[in-house]
Amino acid sequence: MAGIRFDRTYKLFGDVVAVEDLSLEIRDGEFLVLVGPSGCGKTTSLRMLAGFERPTYGTVSIDGKVQNRVPPQQRDLAMVFQSYALYPHMTVYKNLSFGMRVRREPRSQIRSQIQEVARLLEIEQLLDRRPSELSGGQRQRVALGRAMLRQPRAFLMDEPLSNLDAALRVQMRVELKRLHERLGVTTVYVTHDQVEAMTMGDRIAIMNGGRLQQADVPEAIYDRPANLFVAGFIGSPKMNLLRGEVSASDGRPCVALLDTSIPLAEAAADAVGRLGHGEVVVGIRPEDLRLSTDAPASYSSRLEGVVELVEPLGSETYVVLRVAGETLTARFPPRASVGPGDAVEVAVTPAHLHVFDARSEQNVLTPAAPAERDAAEPPVGAEAAGS
Numbered sequence: 001m002a003g004i005r006f007d008r009t010y011k012l013f014g015d016v017v018a019v020e021d022l023s024l025e026i027r028d029g030e031f032l033v034l035v036g037p038s039g040c041g042k043t044t045s046l047r048m049l050a051g052f053e054r055p056t057y058g059t060v061s062i063d064g065k066v067q068n069r070v071p072p073q074q075r076d077l078a079m080v081f082q083s084y085a086l087y088p089h090m091t092v093y094k095n096l097s098f099g100m101r102v103r104r105e106p107r108s109q110i111r112s113q114i115q116e117v118a119r120l121l122e123i124e125q126l127l128d129r130r131p132s133e134l135s136g137g138q139r140q141r142v143a144l145g146r147a148m149l150r151q152p153r154a155f156l157m158d159e160p161l162s163n164l165d166a167a168l169r170v171q172m173r174v175e176l177k178r179l180h181e182r183l184g185v186t187t188v189y190v191t192h193d194q195v196e197a198m199t200m201g202d203r204i205a206i207m208n209g210g211r212l213q214q215a216d217v218p219e220a221i222y223d224r225p226a227n228l229f230v231a232g233f234i235g236s237p238k239m240n241l242l243r244g245e246v247s248a249s250d251g252r253p254c255v256a257l258l259d260t261s262i263p264l265a266e267a268a269a270d271a272v273g274r275l276g277h278g279e280v281v282v283g284i285r286p287e288d289l290r291l292s293t294d295a296p297a298s299y300s301s302r303l304e305g306v307v308e309l310v311e312p313l314g315s316e317t318y319v320v321l322r323v324a325g326e327t328l329t330a331r332f333p334p335r336a337s338v339g340p341g342d343a344v345e346v347a348v349t350p351a352h353l354h355v356f357d358a359r360s361e362q363n364v365l366t367p368a369a370p371a372e373r374d375a376a377e378p379p380v381g382a383e384a385a386g387s
Contacts, residue, residue: 002028002062002063002153002186003025003026003028003062003063003064003186004025004026004049004061004186005024005059005060005062005064006022006023006024006045006048006059007023007058008021008022008023008057008058009021009022009023009045009055009058010022010055010056010057010058011041011044011048011053011055011056017210018044018210019041019044019045019048020210020211021058022045022058022211022212023212024205024215026186027186028186029184029185029186030186030187030203031177031180031187031202032188032189032202032203032204032205033189033190033191033196033197033203033205034046034189034190034191034205035190035192035193035194035196035204035205036192036206036207036208036213036233037208040207040208040210041207041209041210042190042192042207043159043190046156046188049067049077049156049188050072050075050077050156051067051071051075052072054068062077062154063153075153076150076152077153077155078146078147078150078152078154078155078156079147079156079158080143080144080155080156080157080158080160081143081158081160082158082159082160082162082163083163084139084142084143084163085143086131086139086146087131088131088132089130090131091128091129091130092123092126092127092128092129092131092134092142093127093128095131095142096114096118096127096142096145096146097110097114099146099149099150100113114127114149117145117148117149118145120148120179120182121141121144121145121179123141123142126138126142136164136165137164137168137171140160140161140164140172143160144160144176144179148183152185153185153186154185154186154187154188155185155188157176157188157189157190158190159190159191159192160172160176160189161191161196162191173196173200176189176200177199177200194233194236195236197218197234198218198221198222199218202217203217203218204217204218204221204234206221206229206230206233208229208233213226213230214226221234222234222235224363224365224366225283225354226362226363226366227356227361227362227363228241228283228361229361231354231356235285237286237318237329237331238286238329239283239284239285240289240328240329241281241282242257242258242281242283242326243281243282244282245257245279245280246272246275246279246280247278249261249263252264253269253272255272255280255353257282258323258324258326259324260302260303260324262282262301262353263300263301264350265350267365268350268353268355268364271355271365272364274364275357275364279357279358279359280356280357280358280364281357281358282353282356283353283354284328284348284353284354285354286330286331288348288349289321289328289330289331289346289347290346290347291332291336291338291344291347292346292347295346295347298349299347300347300349300350301348301349302345302346302347303323303324303345304344304345305322305323305324305328305346306321306322306341306342306344307320307321307340307341307342308320308322309340310336310338310339312334312335313334315334316332317331317332317333317334317335318332319331319338321346323346328346330346
């Protein structure tokens with residue numbers, strides 16, 4: 001197992017900055033998910049860790065040793081690719097044994113280790129087949145088995161489930177997490193799917209535009225997003241984001257939006273008071289909008305709107321509302337008795353409001369994200385420190 005560290009790491013391709021000032025520590029035995037939209041720098045970061053790309057500035061370290069100039073084959077890492085990268089002319093057994101044969105390990109040891117891994121991944125009956133004869137999930141298991149047989153210090157996984165259908169992705173998420181708990185090997189997992197990130201990661205590192213936006217446990221990222229990007233990226237349906245102005249009502253700090261005034265919780269009121277201006281963006285999760293008839297007493301603020309769309313999903317119902325010219329999405333219980341055109345009243349509690357500085361886009365209740373600190377010049381010459 002291995003501890004991994006990016007320290008003020010940059011990667012430039014000509015004038016294009018793919019990764020900017022990445023500082024991130026991945027603990028020994030941790031399952032860390034790098035997540036973000038296409039082009040955010042997550043795969044480039046993984047490739048720098050694997051040794052396929054060299055940092056332009058900064059360092060990448062494994063177990064405290066800088067790896068910038070260490071070739072990929074000497075880093076003792078196992079990579080699982082999106083395409084699985086299986087040899088099409090070889091059987092599953094030969095695909096699994098290829099690396100061990102190259103290392104000239106004894107045949108008896110190769111056979112016993114393959115049998116053990118095949119039993120663990122439930123692919124014993126597939127050993128004589130070729131990749132073309134396997135389903136997507138079976139190929140995924142073979143790719144994982146090949147990585148496991150290396151007994152690496154860490155697993156690196158680049159969107160390994162993206163080629164699978166929805167049901168199989170759910171099954172493989174469970175299997176990958178169960179496998180990690182059994183083996184305890186440090187795992188860095190790259191995906192653009194925020195559901196995968198939330199369900200699989202011990203911690204999540206969210207990237208955008210080459211910069212780290214926030215790194216924390218899934219619950220903290222969901223409940224306390226560091227900025228507007230994280231708030232809008234994590235959560236399905238997305239958080240409702242509304243521009244507002246801080247005001248006062250009966251001497252109590254409020255935020256004016258949607259033709260009404262919503263009081264702020266005490267902590268938010270104190271933080272907003274330190275902004276120096278009144279421009280904010282208020283976030284409301286869809287599940288925090290309740291029908292007034294079903295809302296507890298703490299949901300004291302009321303909003304009147306008209307139902308535009310109803311999406312029944314069986315276990316829950318998504319309802320799109322038009323409120324004071326803005327579109328809001330609410331998550332209601334299953335079989336909610338509302339339909340398009342209905343006038344409804346929804347309630348929200350101040351305790352569940354997320355408040356962001358409209359200028360900096362930072363959450364006023366959380367410290368600034370690492371990516372938002374004052375940018376310094378790249379540490380010239382730091383790449384040479386990895387030699």
